[in-house]
Amino acid sequence: MQGSVTPQSVLGPQADDERQRIRREFESGVSARQTVLSLCALADQKTQQVFEDALQTHTLSSSGLCLVALGGYGRRLLFPYSDLDILFLFGTEKAEQTFRPLISDFSRTLWDMGFRVSSAGRTIEECKRIEEDNIEFHLALLDRRFLAGDTELFNRLDTRILPTSEKAARPFLLAQLHKLTKDRLNRYGNTIFHLEPNVKDAPGGLRDYQAAAWLRQISENKQSLNITTAEEDLASGAVDFLSAIRCFLHYANGRNDNTLTYELQAAAADRSLGVSDGEARNAAEWMRLYFRHARTLNRLLLRYLEQKALVPQTFRQRIFNVARGPKTEPANGRPFGVRDGMFEVLNQPALSDRSQIFSMLTEAARAGIPLSRQAERCIAYIMQHPELTVSNAEVSWSSLREMLGADYPGFALRPMQRLGLLTEILPEFSRIDSLVVRDFYHRYTVDEHSLRTIEHLQELADPPDERAEHFQPLWRTVDRRDLLIFALLLHDVGKGMPVENHVAGSLEALASAAERLKLSEEEVAEVHFLIERHLDMSATMQRRDIFDPATVSGFAATVGNQERLQRLCLLTYADIHAVNPEALTPWKADMLWQLFVATSNHFSRTLDRDRVHAPDETSLLEQVRSVLDGGTTEEIERFLEGLPRRYLAVHSANDIAQHITMYRKLKADPVQIELRPSGRAFSLTLMTADRPSLFATIAGVLAGWGMNIIKADAFANAAGTVVDTFHFADLHRTLELNPTEIDRFRRSLVDVVNGKAPLQPLLQGRDKASRERPPKVAIETKFGFDDNSSEHSTLLEIVATDRPGLLYDIGSTLARLWCNIEVALIDTEGQKVIDVFYLTEQGKKLGAEKQAALFEALRAKLG
Amino acid sequence: MMKLEAIIQPSRFESVKDALREAGIEGMTVTEVRGHGRQKGHTEVYRGREYTVDLLPKIKLEMVLPDKLVNTVVDTILKTAKTGKIGDGKIFLSRVDEAIRIRNEERGENAL
Numbered sequence: 001m002q003g004s005v006t007p008q009s010v011l012g013p014q015a016d017d018e019r020q021r022i023r024r025e026f027e028s029g030v031s032a033r034q035t036v037l038s039l040c041a042l043a044d045q046k047t048q049q050v051f052e053d054a055l056q057t058h059t060l061s062s063s064g065l066c067l068v069a070l071g072g073y074g075r076r077l078l079f080p081y082s083d084l085d086i087l088f089l090f091g092t093e094k095a096e097q098t099f100r101p102l103i104s105d106f107s108r109t110l111w112d113m114g115f116r117v118s119s120a121g122r123t124i125e126e127c128k129r130i131e132e133d134n135i136e137f138h139l140a141l142l143d144r145r146f147l148a149g150d151t152e153l154f155n156r157l158d159t160r161i162l163p164t165s166e167k168a169a170r171p172f173l174l175a176q177l178h179k180l181t182k183d184r185l186n187r188y189g190n191t192i193f194h195l196e197p198n199v200k201d202a203p204g205g206l207r208d209y210q211a212a213a214w215l216r217q218i219s220e221n222k223q224s225l226n227i228t229t230a231e232e233d234l235a236s237g238a239v240d241f242l243s244a245i246r247c248f249l250h251y252a253n254g255r256n257d258n259t260l261t262y263e264l265q266a267a268a269a270d271r272s273l274g275v276s277d278g279e280a281r282n283a284a285e286w287m288r289l290y291f292r293h294a295r296t297l298n299r300l301l302l303r304y305l306e307q308k309a310l311v312p313q314t315f316r317q318r319i320f321n322v323a324r325g326p327k328t329e330p331a332n333g334r335p336f337g338v339r340d341g342m343f344e345v346l347n348q349p350a351l352s353d354r355s356q357i358f359s360m361l362t363e364a365a366r367a368g369i370p371l372s373r374q375a376e377r378c379i380a381y382i383m384q385h386p387e388l389t390v391s392n393a394e395v396s397w398s399s400l401r402e403m404l405g406a407d408y409p410g411f412a413l414r415p416m417q418r419l420g421l422l423t424e425i426l427p428e429f430s431r432i433d434s435l436v437v438r439d440f441y442h443r444y445t446v447d448e449h450s451l452r453t454i455e456h457l458q459e460l461a462d463p464p465d466e467r468a469e470h471f472q473p474l475w476r477t478v479d480r481r482d483l484l485i486f487a488l489l490l491h492d493v494g495k496g497m498p499v500e501n502h503v504a505g506s507l508e509a510l511a512s513a514a515e516r517l518k519l520s521e522e523e524v525a526e527v528h529f530l531i532e533r534h535l536d537m538s539a540t541m542q543r544r545d546i547f548d549p550a551t552v553s554g555f556a557a558t559v560g561n562q563e564r565l566q567r568l569c570l571l572t573y574a575d576i577h578a579v580n581p582e583a584l585t586p587w588k589a590d591m592l593w594q595l596f597v598a599t600s601n602h603f604s605r606t607l608d609r610d611r612v613h614a615p616d617e618t619s620l621l622e623q624v625r626s627v628l629d630g631g632t633t634e635e636i637e638r639f640l641e642g643l644p645r646r647y648l649a650v651h652s653a654n655d656i657a658q659h660i661t662m663y664r665k666l667k668a669d670p671v672q673i674e675l676r677p678s679g680r681a682f683s684l685t686l687m688t689a690d691r692p693s694l695f696a697t698i699a700g701v702l703a704g705w706g707m708n709i710i711k712a713d714a715f716a717n718a719a720g721t722v723v724d725t726f727h728f729a730d731l732h733r734t735l736e737l738n739p740t741e742i743d744r745f746r747r748s749l750v751d752v753v754n755g756k757a758p759l760q761p762l763l764q765g766r767d768k769a770s771r772e773r774p775p776k777v778a779i780e781t782k783f784g785f786d787d788n789s790s791e792h793s794t795l796l797e798i799v800a801t802d803r804p805g806l807l808y809d810i811g812s813t814l815a816r817l818w819c820n821i822e823v824a825l826i827d828t829e830g831q832k833v834i835d836v837f838y839l840t841e842q843g844k845k846l847g848a849e850k851q852a853a854l855f856e857a858l859r860a861k862l863g
Numbered sequence: 864m865m866k867l868e869a870i871i872q873p874s875r876f877e878s879v880k881d882a883l884r885e886a887g888i889e890g891m892t893v894t895e896v897r898g899h900g901r902q903k904g905h906t907e908v909y910r911g912r913e914y915t916v917d918l919l920p921k922i923k924l925e926m927v928l929p930d931k932l933v934n935t936v937v938d939t940i941l942k943t944a945k946t947g948k949i950g951d952g953k954i955f956l957s958r959v960d961e962a963i964r965i966r967n968e969e970r971g972e973n974a975l
Contacts, residue, residue: 545874545946547905547919587895591873591920597909784908797908 011046015113018042023080023251032243032274040078043115044069044147047084050113051148054106064095065102066149068157070120072210074143077243080250081257083118084110085140090123091153116256124153127161130169135176138169142217166218173218181211181305189581192294193448195436196265199245200258204294206242208301209235215304227300235300238293244274245290260290262438284436291434291445295418299373306373336360342372351382355392358399361416365406368458371415379419395425397517405482410455413489417451428509429489431496443580446495452578453488457570467589471573474566474596477829483523484567487530488574506531522652529564530571537572541591552598553606561649562603569596603646604797604836605789607823610645611718614638623653628660639663642718644823650713659723662687666721671750675742681710681729688753690720695821696811697759698724701749703805704762706732712807712826726826731804763805779832781862785851793822793838794846796854800862802833810835813857819846864959864972865933869924870898870952871944876922882943886935890975892925900953921952927959929972 019042026035047067055062070085072078088103090096103121110117120137131137141162146154166173185203188194192204199205245260245268252264260268262283269286272279281289335350336343336359343364351357357379364371371379382388403412416422423430432446442449460468460475478484490513494505510531514524536558544551559565572592577584614621614637624636639660640648651659662672666687674685686698695714702709707728714724735742751757779801786795798810807826814821814837823838839846846854871879876893883891897918907914928936937954945951964974 541873543874543877545872547950585895587897587920590897594907594916594920597907597914600909601907 011050011109012113015042015046015115019080019114026247026251031240032247033240035247036077036079036243039080040073040076043073043078043084046113046115047086047110048148050106050109054102054109057105058102060099060102062149064091064150064153065089065099066151066154067147068154069143069145069147070140071143074140074145076145079243079246079256081116081253081255082250083116083256086117086119086147087141087144088119088121089127089149089153089157090121091150093123093125096121096123124157124161127157128165130165130172132172135173135180138166138173139177139180139214142166142214170218174215177211177214177218178305181301189443191444191448191452192291192298193434193445195438195443195445196259196261197290197294198258199242199249199260202294204291204298205258206239206246206297208297209239209242212297212301212304215301219304227303231300234296238296241274241289241293242297248273265436287436287445288434299418303373334359336363336375338369339372342370343375344372345375345378348378348381351378352388353391354395355399357382357421358395358403361412361421362399362403362406364415365403365409365412368408368411368461370411376415376419379415379421383419383421397519400425400517401482401486404485405480407461408458409485410451410458413451413454413485417447426489426513428493428513431493431505431509433496435496437495441579441583444578446492449578450489450492453491453571453574454485456574456577457485457488467577467584467586470589470593471570473829474570478566478570479563480523480526480567483526484530484570487527487534487567488571490527491531491534491571491575503532503534522654525652526564526567529560530567533558533568534571534575537568537592537595538576541588541595546591546595546598549602552595552602555595556599556602556606559599561646562600563650565596565599565603604825605786605795607644607646607825607836608790608793608838612640612643612645612648614640617648620648620653620656624656624660627654628657631660631664635664636660638719639717639721643715643723646713646823647715647723659685659687663721671753673746673749675746677736678727681727682707682735684726684728684749686722686724686726686749686753688722690716690722692818692820693812693815694722694753695724695824696808696815697753698726698749699807699811700759700763700805701752702726702728703808704759705745705748706730706734706804708802708804709807709826710828712824714821714824716822763808781859783855783858785846785855787845790838790845792843792845793840794851796837796839798833798835798837798858798862800833800835802828802831806833806862807835809861810837810858813861814839814854817850817854817857819850819854864927864929864962864975866925866927866957866959867933867936868955868957869940869944870896870921870954871924871940872946872951873920873922875944875946875951878943879924879940882939883936886939888926888928888932888936888939890926894923894925896921896923900950919950927962927975929975 019039022035022038022042025038026032051062051067066089068074068087068089070087072082073085078084088099090099103119107117107119127141144158144162146158184201184207188198188202190203192202194202197205201207246258248268249258249260249264250256252267265287266283268274269281269283272281272286275281275286275289335347335356336345338344343360345351345360360371360375363369382390403409406412413422416425417429423433429447429450432450435446437446444452457475460472463469463472475481490506490510492502492506493509494502494507497505497508499505499508507528510524510527514527519527536555540546540551540555544555546552556565559568569592573584573589576588576592617640620640621633621636625631625633628636636656640656648656658674662674662685665672666689670688672687676683684702688694699709699712708731709726709728711727712725714722716722730736735745748757748762752759752762779799781800782798784795784797786797789795800806811821819837819839819841821837822840825836827834841847841850869879873895880891897920899917899919905916907916924940926936933956937956940954961970962972962974963970
């Protein structure tokens with residue numbers, strides 16, 4: 001206890017000078033690794049000096065007390081404004097009492113010198129117990145380092161006490177660390193792609209690296225992950241890069257603030273922070289480097305997290321688990337299978353056939369099962385070794401659309417993005433790779449935003465909150481989901497292109513992608529519409545009065561038809577939702593829903609208001625002529641004249657040309673039929689002259705053959721030619737398994753419609769079968785009459801439980817009561833049928849008596 | 864000082880905001896709200912299910928103004944938020960005793 005105590009008036013300025021020197025060195029190019037080491041050495045030196053001085057002042061020896069550096073300070077990673085985590089370790093409770101005044105002076109002195117001391121005090125006895133509500137303390141203890149005082153006391157702690165308690169508590173520590181880490185990642189939306197990331201705590205931040213190191217340290221099997229030297233080097237480079245940013249942020253902010261704001265991104269890019277190639281980069285390019293490094297650290301952590309957290313097991317459980325082994329579903333000859341709820345690769349060499357990779361990804365999208373990290377690493381290996389022979393590298397649009405149209409496309413697209421497969425198929429997407437676009441609303445990079453839109457849609461299968469509930473049925477029943485997902489992938493690609501308006505850029509990207517992938521003209525038109533109009537619905541609901549019929553009518557005119565409306569609504573829902581977690585407020589979700597409902601009702605209630613006046617449709621006439629085999633404009637006009645405008649909205653120029661070809665043959669053969677397979681269903685177009693009960697008769701034949709009508713519409717032109725389209729499911733796979741039955745089916749349909757064969761024998765066989773199958777879900781049957789929406793017709797809306805033959809029952813009831821179907825729209829949503837009929841009686845709306853009679857007749861028939 | 868609360872149609876919000884900015888008003892608090900006055904809601908039927916829209920979406924603006932600006936702001940809102948239909952909203956004014964800027968503890972109109 002000899003020697004003089006250095007006054008604080010000297011120590012303080014010394015520490016300040018030293019800090020300034022370290023800062024100048026950092027700013028002149030010294031590495032962050034060296035900077036944090038220097039700051040740590042300074043803290044060590046001053047801490048030890050102040051401790052020695054305090055002992056001298058209080059005339060005490062250090063026996064029974066030692067100072068232990070913990071956490072980042074223990075690891076010798078002390079950032080400019082980080083806390084000094086120090087444990088005061090006492091030999092006994094009595095020592096704790098003795099040293100209390102000294103500790104108080106010691107801490108105050110260090111604070112006055114500019115060190116932010118964050119301290120804890122424990123006796124060595126207390127350190128034997130695991131504090132279950134203070135897991136952070138035990139994690140910090142993993143990085144313990146002797147600082148000053150009683151070395152023997154530290155050695156007891158370090159080599160005897162803690163190894164024993166940590167070993168006993170290993171499963172608990174692992175489970176808690178898993179939980180803490182997952183909670184932290186969740187807090188940041190489980191993505192590295194934040195526009196203003198926190199370089200310490202956000203996914204991909206330095207905390208990820210540390211959490212991985214702790215998981216490795218606690219885990220029993222340290223070699224199990226096979227982290228290669230190259231991977232270690234990559235992680236080490238990422239830590240250096242992020243450490244440089246963290247030092248820079250601390251100095252720039254003058255406090256422990258780790259948020260990489262827009263302003264500081266620009267400043268960091270200006271000085272090429274963390275980059276040694278000397279190349280000048282703008283802020284967006286420099287941020288791409290950041291995201292690359294963040295991705296490395298995040299992937300490393302996820303590999304550790306994927307290992308199951310240990311939970312205490314009895315001896316019996318261990319024996320049982322060894323005998324049972326991991327659960328693996330049979331592979332059925334495929335090089336992949338499902339193991340513990342994730343896709344695993346069972347035969348890596350087989351993946352050189354690229355179609356196998358896509359087959360696994362499509363399965364993942366279909367089943368909503370993720371790929372394991374092992375599976376991703378197997379794919380990455382194939383992709384990173386160009387010397388391996390790859391077969392079937394080209395992906396066709398038909399296989400891509402199968403993946404995009406599945407229930408969980410995000411389960412395929414997310415790993416594809418991580419592996420670079422997405423940009424291989426869709427190079428246009430690389431324009432927005434890790435792209436930061438600065439605004440006050442978006443929280444994520446553009447690629448992350450785009451993928452999140454898709455993930456928000458797939459979440460609708462099981463709505464996570466009240467905002468989503470309305471939109472669930474739209475997602476479940478949306479037509480051409482693949483086109484919606486494709487549009488979402490491309491809708492913001494223009495933001496990464498040198499164009500004034502990003503929508504124009506995205507459309508340019510669509511043109512190149514569509515040509516390469518060979519999308520049909522109709523498909524391109526649909527995606528084009530969605531991209532071009534992707535902001536329209538949001539703008540309409542926020543800037544127009546959505547309760548004004550003129551707004552709804554104008555918006556409906558822009559959209560064109562129900563199918564597009566449904567896709568655009570889902571796109572808008574997803575696009576707003578993916579801006580940031582708070583962007584889609586219940587208020588906005590409600591506004592969007594109101595606009596959707598109003599527009600949808602506008603479509604179904606105004607069908608016969610707008611009829612085609614063919615000579616006005618010059619552009620359409622041109623298009624149809626260009627694809628029609630011969631014929632005159634007059635012929636096209638004759639066919640189109642008087643059809644409801646919806647006919648044009650749901651049929652392309654090619655469809656119309658096909659219909660005109662059928663129209664020409666009507667003279668020779670008065671019932672024309674076109675039957676096409678459409679996915680797992682069939683599409684039937686029937687054209688003939690209008691006649692009573694026609695719609696009911698067609699529905700009856702389909703029911704008689706056991707076909708379940710999913711969707712239908714019926715239109716008539718001014719000359720009384722009817723174009724009815726039915727989409728039906730072949731419930732018993734009659735046509736699929738017996739191709740020869742297709743001809744018999746067509747003949748049967750033509751004969752019944754022509755009156756050459758009776759309908760009843762067909763139906764009798766089916767009645768019994770349909771009665772035997774009770775519906776899975778009972779839906780209350782509702783009938784609604786509306787005399788206001790149409791000038792010429794009474795609208796009848798029927799909602800009922802779906803069953804084979806239902807449409808026939810409705811149609812025949814309408815025919816029996818002499819109701820003429822002007823237009824019909826038939827739709828199903830799961831087990832629910834929603835039918836809208838525009839009805840007239842002798843060319844006029846239905847009177848009140850007729851409506852009452854019809855109501856009774858339908859209620860008797862449908863229940 | 865006066866506190867101004869205005870309930871307006873969401874569709875008029877952008878125009879009101881722009882006009883207020885032109886009039887030199889920068890600060891305001893904006894809240895998405897639902898409610899109704901004389902403009903009652905209505906019922907929409909979609910696919911057989913009734914949706915009652917009894918609380919209509921509105922935007923609520925709040926700002927505290929020095930006395931000399933109150934008339935200008937009220938006029939600006941009236942001019943830009945008015946469509947002439949039921950549901951255009953309302954403006955409420957109330958007196959404010961004190962305003963304090965938390966950062967530097969300035970008080971009164973200087974804190975606005």
